[in-house]
Each structure stands twice: as structure tokens, then as C-alpha cells.
Amino acid sequence: MLKDNFENILKEIPPNVELVVAAKSRTVKEIEEVISAGAKIIGENYVKEAGEKYALIGKKVEWHLIGHLQKNKVKDAVRIFDMIESLDSADLAAAINKECRKVQKIMPVLIEINSAAEWQKAGILPEDFNAFMEEILKLKAIKPMGLMTMGALLKNPQDMRPFFEKTRQIFEKAKKIFMLNDWKYLSMGMSDSYKVAIEEGANMVRIGTAIFGPR
Numbered sequence: 473m474l475k476d477n478f479e480n481i482l483k484e485i486p487p488n489v490e491l492v493v494a495a496k497s498r499t500v501k502e503i504e505e506v507i508s509a510g511a512k513i514i515g516e517n518y519v520k521e522a523g524e525k526y527a528l529i530g531k532k533v534e535w536h537l538i539g540h541l542q543k544n545k546v547k548d549a550v551r552i553f554d555m556i557e558s559l560d561s562a563d564l565a566a567a568i569n570k571e572c573r574k575v576q577k578i579m580p581v582l583i584e585i586n587s588a589a590e591w592q593k594a595g596i597l598p599e600d601f602n603a604f605m606e607e608i609l610k611l612k613a614i615k616p617m618g619l620m621t622m623g624a625l626l627k628n629p630q631d632m633r634p635f636f637e638k639t640r641q642i643f644e645k646a647k648k649i650f651m652l653n654d655w656k657y658l659s660m661g662m663s664d665s666y667k668v669a670i671e672e673g674a675n676m677v678r679i680g681t682a683i684f685g686p687r
């Protein structure tokens with residue numbers, strides 16, 4: 473059962489780790505069920521789908537965007553989401569900043585790191601990270617709070633460890649270089665890999681399948 477799955481995962485993760493329920497393709501009824509089991513953060517990949525669910529479920533949970541954001545969806549995204557975990561370009565950062573200024577909102581963001589460039593497309597390459605940060609720190613309506621990574625989606629989660637490790641190193645270095653008060657989230661790990669990700673320092677995990685079953 474959904475509620476039991478959710479509770480079992482909560483029991484397994486340390487108390488400092490935030491659980492983002494990855495809810496793409498799940499119904500409002502399923503999401504309401506995990507919310508009554510105690511879920512606090514819902515992660516969505518698509519703005520339109522999130523908007524439809526948000527209209528029915530509302531602000532009793534936090535909404536995180538975890539999928540790639542297209543620029544023509546930024547206006548709606550800014551209205552719905554409490555955090556954008558998938559900031560992956562300077563153009564997108566500027567577009568989010570612009571929409572946030574219009575509605576006088578400051579958007580918490582995580583920078584998506586392309587930690588497995590060989591397999592993965594989206595995200596900032598590790599070698600470009602510092603320059604990217606300097607660029608987006610000029611934008612006052614977005615608030616960088618940490619990093620997100622997917623890593624390579626490999627069968628054996630142990631093989632994903634190097635990507636998580638690399639992302640944690642960037643996270644720690646950024647803490648020293650940029651000294652931001654709110655720099656605190658490291659979002660890594662999904663159903664198959666969250667244990668390894670937590671061992672490598674994740675304090676936010678995004679889990680769908682292990683809660684809802686296969687899509």
C-alpha cells in the first residue's frame with residue numbers, strides 16, 4: 473500500500489533528509505493519499521500537469537519542479553512552484569528572475585549539475601559551475617540554495633556513486649567560495665539510488681516508484 477511504502481521510506485531515511493515525492497503521471501487521489509500519510513513536498517516534471525494538480529490540492533504541501541523547464545512555461549511555473557530544482561541554463565535563470573520580479577516573488581532554486589555528461593544532457597557541467605554561479609548571483613529574484621543531480625541512470629546504484637560524490641564536492645566548494653546563508657540542499661537519489669546518494673551526502677531525495685509502484 474501507498475501509505476506503507478511512504479512510511480517505510482521515511483523510516484529508512486535520516487531525519488535531516490527531505491523527501492520529495494516524485495508524482496509525475498500519478499493521480500490527485502494517489503497524491504492526496506501520500507499527503508495524508510505525511511508527505512510535505514511534491515515534485516513534478518511538467519508545468520501543465522503540476523498546474524492541474526495544484527489547482528485541486530493547493531498550498532498544503534510544497535511544490536518542487538524537478539523536470540526541465542521550457543522558457544514559455546516560466547510564467548506559470550513561477551506561480552505554482554515553491555522551488556525549482558532543475559535550473560540548467562543562464563537564459564532560464566534570467567527568465568525566471570524576470571517573471572518573479574513581476575509578481576514580487578523570490579524563487580528558491582537548485583542548480584542542476586550534469587554530473588554524468590556522457591549519459592545525461594541537462595544541467596551545468598562541473599567545469600562551468602563557478603562562472604554560472606557568478607552570473608546568476610546578479611539576479612536578485614532567484615535564490616540559489618544548492619544543487620540537484622540525476623547522475624547516470626545505471627542498473628547498479630553503486631555505479632552512480634561517483635556522480636553523487638562529484639556533485640557533493642561541487643556543493644562543498646561552492647559553500648566556501650560563495651558563502652551564501654541559504655546554501656543547504658543537495659538533491660540526489662531516486663527510488664533505486666537514494667541510499668547510495670544519502671551515503672554520499674544527499675539531504676534531499678526524489679522518490680516516485682518506490683512509493684507509488686511502477687509507472
Ligand SMILES: *Cc1c(COP(=O)(O)O)cnc(C)c1O
Nearest residue numbers: 494538662663678679680681682
Ligand atoms: C521521476 C523522477 C524521479 C523519481 O524517480 P523514481 O525512479 O520513480 O523514484 C526523481 N527525479 C526526477 C528528476 C524524476 O523525473
